[in-house]
Amino acid sequence: MTTTPLLQITDLHAGIEDREILKGISLTVNAGEVHAIMGPNGSGKSTMASVLAGREDYQVTGGTISLNGKDILEMSPEDRAREGVFMAFQYPVEIPGVSTANFVKTAVQEMRKHRGLPPLEPAAFLALMREKMKLVEMEQQFLSRSLNEGFSGGEKKRNEIFQMAMLEPALAILDETDSGLDIDALRIVAEGVNALRSKDNAVVVITHYQRLLNYIVPDFVHVLWNGRIVRSGGKELAYELEEKGYDWIKNESPAEV
Amino acid sequence: MAMEHFTTAVEGAFTILSEHVNGASSGALHTSRKQALDVLREVGVPTTRHEEWKYTNLAPILANDFLPAIGPTVPVTRTILDGLALSDLDAWHIVLVNGVMQPSLSNLPDADPDIQIEELSDETSAGTIAAATTNPFVAVNATLMSGGVSIRIRANAVVDRPIHVRSIVQTDVGATLCTPRIVMQVGAHASCTLVETHHTVGRSKGLTAGVTEIDCAEGSSVAYTKILDDGENGHHIGTTAVNIARAAKATATTACLDGTFVRNDLVMRLNEPTAEAYLYGVSVLNGSQLADNHTVVDHRVPHCHSEELYKGLYDGRSVGVFNGKIFVREDAQKTTAYQSNHSLLLSDNAVVNAKPQLEIWADDVKCSHGATSGQLDPEAIFYLQSRGIGKDEARGLLTYAFAAEVAEHVAHDEVREHLERRIAEKLGARRFDH
Numbered sequence: 001m002t003t004t005p006l007l008q009i010t011d012l013h014a015g016i017e018d019r020e021i022l023k024g025i026s027l028t029v030n031a032g033e034v035h036a037i038m039g040p041n042g043s044g045k046s047t048m049a050s051v052l053a054g055r056e057d058y059q060v061t062g063g064t065i066s067l068n069g070k071d072i073l074e075m076s077p078e079d080r081a082r083e084g085v086f087m088a089f090q091y092p093v094e095i096p097g098v099s100t101a102n103f104v105k106t107a108v109q110e111m112r113k114h115r116g117l118p119p120l121e122p123a124a125f126l127a128l129m130r131e132k133m134k135l136v137e138m139e140q141q142f143l144s145r146s147l148n149e150g151f152s153g154g155e156k157k158r159n160e161i162f163q164m165a166m167l168e169p170a171l172a173i174l175d176e177t178d179s180g181l182d183i184d185a186l187r188i189v190a191e192g193v194n195a196l197r198s199k200d201n202a203v204v205v206i207t208h209y210q211r212l213l214n215y216i217v218p219d220f221v222h223v224l225w226n227g228r229i230v231r232s233g234g235k236e237l238a239y240e241l242e243e244k245g246y247d248w249i250k251n252e253s254p255a256e257v
Numbered sequence: 258m259a260m261e262h263f264t265t266a267v268e269g270a271f272t273i274l275s276e277h278v279n280g281a282s283s284g285a286l287h288t289s290r291k292q293a294l295d296v297l298r299e300v301g302v303p304t305t306r307h308e309e310w311k312y313t314n315l316a317p318i319l320a321n322d323f324l325p326a327i328g329p330t331v332p333v334t335r336t337i338l339d340g341l342a343l344s345d346l347d348a349w350h351i352v353l354v355n356g357v358m359q360p361s362l363s364n365l366p367d368a369d370p371d372i373q374i375e376e377l378s379d380e381t382s383a384g385t386i387a388a389a390t391t392n393p394f395v396a397v398n399a400t401l402m403s404g405g406v407s408i409r410i411r412a413n414a415v416v417d418r419p420i421h422v423r424s425i426v427q428t429d430v431g432a433t434l435c436t437p438r439i440v441m442q443v444g445a446h447a448s449c450t451l452v453e454t455h456h457t458v459g460r461s462k463g464l465t466a467g468v469t470e471i472d473c474a475e476g477s478s479v480a481y482t483k484i485l486d487d488g489e490n491g492h493h494i495g496t497t498a499v500n501i502a503r504a505a506k507a508t509a510t511t512a513c514l515d516g517t518f519v520r521n522d523l524v525m526r527l528n529e530p531t532a533e534a535y536l537y538g539v540s541v542l543n544g545s546q547l548a549d550n551h552t553v554v555d556h557r558v559p560h561c562h563s564e565e566l567y568k569g570l571y572d573g574r575s576v577g578v579f580n581g582k583i584f585v586r587e588d589a590q591k592t593t594a595y596q597s598n599h600s601l602l603l604s605d606n607a608v609v610n611a612k613p614q615l616e617i618w619a620d621d622v623k624c625s626h627g628a629t630s631g632q633l634d635p636e637a638i639f640y641l642q643s644r645g646i647g648k649d650e651a652r653g654l655l656t657y658a659f660a661a662e663v664a665e666h667v668a669h670d671e672v673r674e675h676l677e678r679r680i681a682e683k684l685g686a687r688r689f690d691h
Binding site for chain 1: 634636637639640641642643644645646647648650651654655657658659660661662665689690691
């Protein structure tokens, strides 16, 4: 029996302002899997996350992206989110004047509306928030504070995972979620993500370092270099990279075309 | 031309007052009125050449030939009052019509030892906090004020129920100028909430030249909210001056939500060490509305603290002005004073003029100011979209949130909720779920 992959990227070319950054990416992610995309700075990692989430600054010049067999390239960012794509931002935006609770509530109700579900009752919503906050060890007081305003780096990333927990995406893309985290925050974030894994969803972890992958153990590791996936393997590839450094990849990879 | 006519009209009303009120063309009240009129004659009605009126041209406003009125020209009914903002607020409501307090339309405490609200019968007691020395419209008010309101809060009283002053300019007889005066004295360690609203009722245009004086005695806490949410006929030029004593805290929130023309001068004086002043302002304008907010925070002594946040959202051809002065005098060491001013331009034709002005004469202080103007942050819009919120919806929510950051500083739940609702209505924007 063949199943439709959760995410299928085929020969994706994309860039910004005439500059091609992704030069033919192909990737298949099945439900239940965790994929790590590793690579040095400037290899195209964050571009890949942005293109998946639908950031409008980027132009897709070739290839396809489908989610559960549905082409998402022409979809707006909000429609992709409603279809189940979630990106944990590398730099979560601060929004003064909106409490975290009200922001999350608005997002959850919006998603439910688009999925044909009735709005959650206040009590049920509160209970759900309490449950999910525990996952990332967030304290109650965060809910009433303005979204991300004055949050530490770790608090912002935990808030991203909290939102992921509330929105229950099919595909979660963690864009350098480990950057700027101390080891405790890293562990909390990773444990949160692990608790949310299921046979029905998938996680794409985008990272420069192997460190996060000690906690979120990937099924597959892909190395991105110069806009292409130059090597794929199991979790041991991450260790190899950590040991040998990215120069190893740069030296062994085919010269730039 | 319009300017001279305005001064002549004030002079005419002064003459009538001198002849008919108290029958006295001598005495303390007459003298103080005359002095104020002299200030107006000397300073004149300001043009845009005047530094304090650089961005706000009064000529088209004063071309309406406003005539001063003192007291009701036509009765104002309860029905009219009930249709105005915050009429169902659980508060002590004080109604002024054309500047004169109307006990029969008010809802006043009956022999409450904590609060004393009465008609300002001795106008000479006013003017100690907002003196008619340089500001021509304070001078106009001081020349003509008659029967405003005096509010006294007893020392140590905790007054939970807000005091709501509703100043109405009644314009059925023609374009009308009114000069309400509110004098509030808050005793030591007392706390209270004062809400001030202004309305034009009638067929013609109204201009209010209002003055509010608030004295915060030692250790007191005063939350003051001034809401300008008038109709198209509404024009407002108001001064609020606040004196803040040792360990006292005054919070002033000024919301300009509707009305054709608004100019607010807010002066907060930190007169004794450890006084605190908080100034918040939000203007939500469209069409050809104008709102001009001038603020002064005067750090006169050491160890005081002030924070100021003013925001404006400008649509259509509206014009916003913000001028924020902070004085830190030579003796005011260890001052902390922060000011920020942010504007959102919602249309290509809207204009904002922002001018922070810090004059610091002490050397051991922490002061900062920041001003921005522009559009919504595209990254914030994308962030909301990535959470499943549609783009237009995201814009509306973020626009509302931009303004709500100011409203959230209003401590009284009902008043804050009213402001938030009116902001959302004016913006036609959805609010985040609660």
